[in-house]
Amino acid sequence: MLNETMTYQYAEQIPEILHSEIPEYVKKSLGLALSGLFPEFASAFPKTIKIMDSLWSTPRLCAREYFAIGGSVWRVYLALSREDKNLFFPLNSATAIEDKDGFDFALRMLPRRWSTIYRWFDSFSITTDDSYAIQDRQNTLFRYSGRRDIEFFRQESGLKKAQVCDVMKSLDIRNPAAFCYWFWNDAGDALFLDEYKCDQKVYHVRSNNIEDITLLADPENVLDEYLAHIMMGGNPAEFDFRKV
DSSP: OOOSTTEESSGGGSOGGGGGGSOHHHHHHBTBOHHHHOHHHHHHOHHHHHHHHHHSOOOEEEEEEEEETTEEEEEEEEEEEETTEEEEEEBOOHHHHHOHHHHHHHTTTSOGGGGHHHHSBSOOEEESSSSOOTTOOSSSOOOGGGOEEHHHHHHHHTOOHHHHHHHHHHTTOSOGGGEEEEEEOTTSOEEEEETTTTOOOEEEEETTEEEEEEEOSOHHHHHHHHHHHHHTTOOGGGOOTTOO
16 A cells, blocks of 8 residues: 555665664664564553554555755654555654653653553554555544643534533543643544643543543553554444443
8 A cells, every 4th residue: 555655664775865864773673563663562552563463564664855944854654554544653753762751751641551652653643545644643642742632622522611611620620721632533532631630540531522521440451452443444433442
């Protein structure tokens, strides 16, 4: 499915112009299965990685040049393909990967295993063509910069302010502007975290209804089950976050 232009399966195929843009671990491990490239992610999401390794292709490195005032910028991704879909992993820079303290601080609100989705890459997305529409998340976690607060959710859902205020009070959310959702799928499931308390708790909203919200008992395993379901081609509407 992937367009062969600017895609590389092995390190020796990578042109010199891209070497400075690619983290060293990718150069050393390109050609391995995804679990070999990201062992900590594989350990955190064993069911998801099993499906990625078995049903999707071996990762290839993809590069795209973006033109702007003052010059051009290269962005690199890992990409897997399956039938009519592509799975893109936008890679974090080597500088960002080396800044472990900054990373831990920026993601201190997340459950520990969730943070591996942002350590080496900025989440991942499924596309249905060979474009690089990485900004489009099809039923996976948002990019770090893509998360939004409860007010944005309220406006997008057509909810009344009074509804949201009542829910915030019932959950003891002290700073609603820091109550953010990192995920919102086609079935109306949304996952919120309190970035003010940074207590790693995850709240599930069902069917876009903020009044139907509950605290997930095991958000790490729930997300692993869900992502495995999606990677297999499952319908988001067929997954129940509250039964896992």
